[in-house]
Amino acid sequence: MEIIIHSAEQLLSVTGARAKRGAAQGDLGIIENGAVAMRGGDIVAVGPSEAIRGMATRETQLIDASGCVVLPGFVDAHTHVVFAGDRVNEFEMRLRGASYLELLKAGGGIMNTVRATRAASVEQIIVETRARLDRMLAFGTTTVEAKTGYGLDTATELKQLEAIYVLDAAHAIDLVPTFIGAHAIPVEYAGRADAFVNMVTDEMLGAVKAWEEKRQTKGPFLRLPFCDVFCDDGAFDAEQSRRILSRARALGFPLKIHADEFANLGGAALAAELGATSADHLMVTRRDEMKKMAEANVIGVLLPGTTFGLGKHDFANGRAFVEENVPIALGSDLNPGTSWNESMPMIIAMATRYEKLTTAEAIVAATLNAAFATGVGERVGSLEAGKQADVLIASVPDYRHLAYRYGTNPIRHVIKAGRVVV
Ligand SMILES: [Zn+2]
Incomplete structure (x- = not known):
């Protein structure tokens, strides 16, 4: 395994084969004390930390997410950014x-x-x-x-x-x-x-x-x-x-x-x-x-x-x-x-x-x-095995802080396609 993020207070898996709606719109798929393992740019496994940490080898980069929330990278569904x-x-x-x-x-x-x-x-x-x-x-x-x-x-x-x-x-x-x-x-x-x-x-x-x-x-x-x-x-x-x-x-x-x-x-x-x-x-x-x-x-x-x-x-x-x-x-x-x-x-x-x-x-x-x-739901948007490893670590103790606080940046790590970029 190349990277394992472990010990997250909450890991938001947000798994789903299609866009969520109605009562499921708020279904985050929370894993307490969660972890995610990545290799070759993709997610290999998501689950409880004890199970996922067992996949580590000597080469694995371990990232401790204690006190943090781990979630999928944000997808911005509407921009005119090119101007x-x-x-x-x-x-x-x-x-x-x-x-x-x-x-x-x-x-x-x-x-x-x-x-x-x-x-x-x-x-x-x-x-x-x-x-x-x-x-x-x-x-x-x-x-x-x-x-x-x-x-x-x-x-x-x-x-x-x-x-x-x-x-x-x-x-x-x-x-x-x-x-x-x-x-x-x-x-x-x-x-x-x-x-x-x-x-x-x-x-x-x-x-x-x-x-x-x-x-x-x-x-x-x-x-x-x-x-x-x-x-x-x-x-x-x-x-x-x-x-x-x-x-x-x-x-x-x-x-x-x-x-x-x-x-x-x-x-x-x-x-x-x-x-x-x-x-x-x-x-x-x-x-x-x-x-x-x-x-x-x-x-x-x-x-x-x-x-x-x-x-x-x-x-x-x-x-x-x-x-x-x-x-x-x-x-x-x-x-x-x-x-x-x-x-x-x-x-x-x-x-x-x-x-x-x-x-x-x-x-x-x-x-x-x-x-x-955005037409890429098969590839990104959730933390599940087989998807591209686009993963965030937010320095907040539970997910509700992501809306509660504003105007500051809660994001501590950004992993894009299995590579730490921030
Ligand atoms: Zn517009």
Whole structure:
């Protein structure tokens, strides 16, 4: 055995073959005085310390987790981490009363980041993004979903995808790509949203697929990025979103959707209709739409950092989603406009207070369920034999402290693919 972590006050195994929901949403699979053994980047065994310590050899690195909680690495199920520049000026304007949509209409908002990302080289984007990933890793994030969407033209969307693949290979954090060419209507298409939608369906999706096929050489195991759409006021309506996602599905892309953040345009129901992997944001989703999501196994990705980041109070009703049997995952929504948050423990702290999840439900949402929402639930998100060894040691005596305390970093060790990286 290469590494054995032992004597954890609590080991949260979070085992499960699919996203947890309803009464199981808070099922942490706690092992008292727990241990985990790793070899070759994978988990070999999980169980009580006495049993697992017996697997040690002279070469084994033993890590004592007395007084600590051991849990799976966090999966951040929704980020826009790949971008250039910042929007601190806009933040200051918002503090003085301007709304998100007012900033968008004034040519600010997302278009500022689009201009900066179009102008930046891929190397510059990588340098800026790598610094963010380093800080996310220190807070225990070991896998992130990473979106494009700051290009809004084919060349820049591909440049963002390139940055995602380079960083996935170079950084300890695994990055899972999502193409969201329909993130906003670019200025050159102002007043011509349908023409832009045609460009996404007829040009961009095919270009992304062709680029992926050229880049990936794993033959039959080709997996396309997710395709996502921003379905909301000021972005794309339900019909435009349906056209893009239907075309993407026909080409083989798995689907996601930004739904019900500002206005309810029917995005959550559309996710259920099209069999999307997840619907994200969900601040103004109705109960009947939650039922449709539950029936279609759509994971609800909640992003409390965005509501907080905007200084608003209309948090998603996480409790209602659990009651309606929708599996809930969490993400930071890390982006330069509304939520520059690199800490999943902070997201857990917010989800418990404002979205009414229990601490256990929020931890499942940030690990196993986030892994399934990101398409990697078979590989990460829980501590069980055969999965990749993405393991955290938190300096807290029981798991409830992970939500109770906030604004500090509880993570003492990060192990990524069997290697101690923090
Ligand atoms: Zn987003």
